[in-house]
Amino acid sequence: MTQPAHGTHTLETAMRRALDLAAQGPAHGPNPRVGCVLLTPDGRAVAEGYHRGAGTPHAEAAALDAARAAGVDPRGTTAVVTLEPCAHHGRTGPCADALIGAGVAAVHVSVPDPHPVATGGAARLRAAGIEVTVGTLAADGEELLRPWLHAVRTGRPWVTLKLATSLDGRVAAADGTSRWITGDAARAHAHTVRARVDAIAVGSGTVAADDPALTARTPEGALAGHQPLRVVLGTRPVPDGARLHGPGGPLLHLPTRDLDAALRELGEREVRHLLVEGGPTVATALLAADAVDELHAYVAPVLLGAGAGAVADLGVTTVGDAARFTTRSVTRLGDDVLLVARRRAPSAECPDRPATQPATQPAQEEI
Numbered sequence: 360m361t362q363p364a365h366g367t368h369t370l371e372t373a374m375r376r377a378l379d380l381a382a383q384g385p386a387h388g389p390n391p392r393v394g395c396v397l398l399t400p401d402g403r404a405v406a407e408g409y410h411r412g413a414g415t416p417h418a419e420a421a422a423l424d425a426a427r428a429a430g431v432d433p434r435g436t437t438a439v440v441t442l443e444p445c446a447h448h449g450r451t452g453p454c455a456d457a458l459i460g461a462g463v464a465a466v467h468v469s470v471p472d473p474h475p476v477a478t479g480g481a482a483r484l485r486a487a488g489i490e491v492t493v494g495t496l497a498a499d500g501e502e503l504l505r506p507w508l509h510a511v512r513t514g515r516p517w518v519t520l521k522l523a524t525s526l527d528g529r530v531a532a533a534d535g536t537s538r539w540i541t542g543d544a545a546r547a548h549a550h551t552v553r554a555r556v557d558a559i560a561v562g563s564g565t566v567a568a569d570d571p572a573l574t575a576r577t578p579e580g581a582l583a584g585h586q587p588l589r590v591v592l593g594t595r596p597v598p599d600g601a602r603l604h605g606p607g608g609p610l611l612h613l614p615t616r617d618l619d620a621a622l623r624e625l626g627e628r629e630v631r632h633l634l635v636e637g638g639p640t641v642a643t644a645l646l647a648a649d650a651v652d653e654l655h656a657y658v659a660p661v662l663l664g665a666g667a668g669a670v671a672d673l674g675v676t677t678v679g680d681a682a683r684f685t686t687r688s689v690t691r692l693g694d695d696v697l698l699v700a701r702r703r704a705p706s707a708e709c710p711d712r713p714a715t716q717p718a719t720q721p722a723q724e725e726i
């Protein structure tokens with residue numbers, strides 16, 4: 360990598376700010392979250408911008424607009440951007456061209472753009488004589504874009520599996536009752552996750568048993584601003600009177616048990632992040648297919664002793680074959696605990712598992 364003119368410290372400080380800006384954009388939607396900071400030749404940040412969602416200006420254009428609005432000529436500035444500027448005409452023009460047209464002197468990028476349509480921005484900038492580096496705070500950039508990068512690279516959404524269980528791993532009591540194993544704080548948290556994802560899926564068994572609405576709600580019970588696509592997996596039809604037909608996101612019934620096909624279909628619909636909320640049959644099938652990228656386990660200090668387990672037979676006969684995840688955070692929610700864990704990187708213990716583990720170490724939350 361060329362040594363940046365501004366020095367590593369200035370560049371990393373600007374990239375950290377660009378990452379914070381990017382995080383202000385919506386976590387859902389087909390587009391990535393991107394932030395951009397413009398630096399003067401002496402390293403002062405003079406303008407910034409971020410992408411506010413599909414159809415709005417990209418981060419680079421927003422930063423250039425902000426500079427001009429503040430009376431700053433962007434010529435000769437350095438653009439610090441979390442994702443490689445795009446090189447294609449979408450709803451907005453190519454960001455690489457906007458930066459070239461504005462006369463920026465250098466562009467520093469955290470993460471290269473893997474999108475087959477948008478990629479090529481760095482090459483275009485270099486061809487125009489602009490200094491480009493890629494990889495500043497790359498692990499942080501990758502982490503911010505984790506579901507989006509996964510979806511663009513694989514053609515399938517990032518799958519988060521939510522399990523709400525008793526301490527003995529059960530999702531329902533012996534009589535089938537399952538509502539409110541976890542408490543208010545855990546349920547409220549689960550709604551904040553729903554409001555961040557593109558789609559929520561359940562199997563037709565959960566529709567039949569629980570008649571869920573699968574909406575994202577505020578703590579006051581109102582519908583959140585963003586409602587994810589509601590997906591039902593399974594051959595049984597969704598009953599006419601189901602709450603899934605009521606207010607909330609669009610309903611998509613995929614009348615299949617072929618989860619690989621279902622995930623590809625969702626990928627084609629630009630679903631980047633899918634939250635699966637059960638039940639045990641679909642959860643087991645996804646885990647058995649090694650299709651779960653992240654687990655959200657809400658565990659209540661409740662013992663049931665009997666009733667359906669969160670996960671059925673995975674074909675594991677010895678502990679060495681267990682489906683292993685790596686803990687990223689543990690959060691106390693009222694009386695309950697949320698454990699977030701990611702699929703494990705390949706290791707001597709489980710050599711066949713694919714590498715989807717981030718380069719950064721997870722931040723542990725205090726409980």
Ligand SMILES: NC(=O)c1ccc[n+]([C@@H]2O[C@H](COP(=O)([O-])OP(=O)(O)OC[C@H]3O[C@@H](n4cnc5c(N)ncnc54)[C@H](OP(=O)(O)O)[C@@H]3O)[C@@H](O)[C@H]2O)c1
Nearest residue numbers: 523530537562564565593594595616637638639640641644
């Ligand atoms: N505590 C919790 O977190 C939680 C969450 C959800 C559900 N639950 C509880 O779980 C129970 C329902 O369990 P469930 O296992 O029947 O629910 P489920 O997993 O939501 O639905 C099972 C159905 O999904 C369809 N399906 C889709 N893909 C499949 C695949 N690859 N393999 C097999 N079937 C597939 C099948 O329906 P078709 O026959 O239509 O093809 C199957 O009968 C209820 O008691 C509910 O309250 C608890």
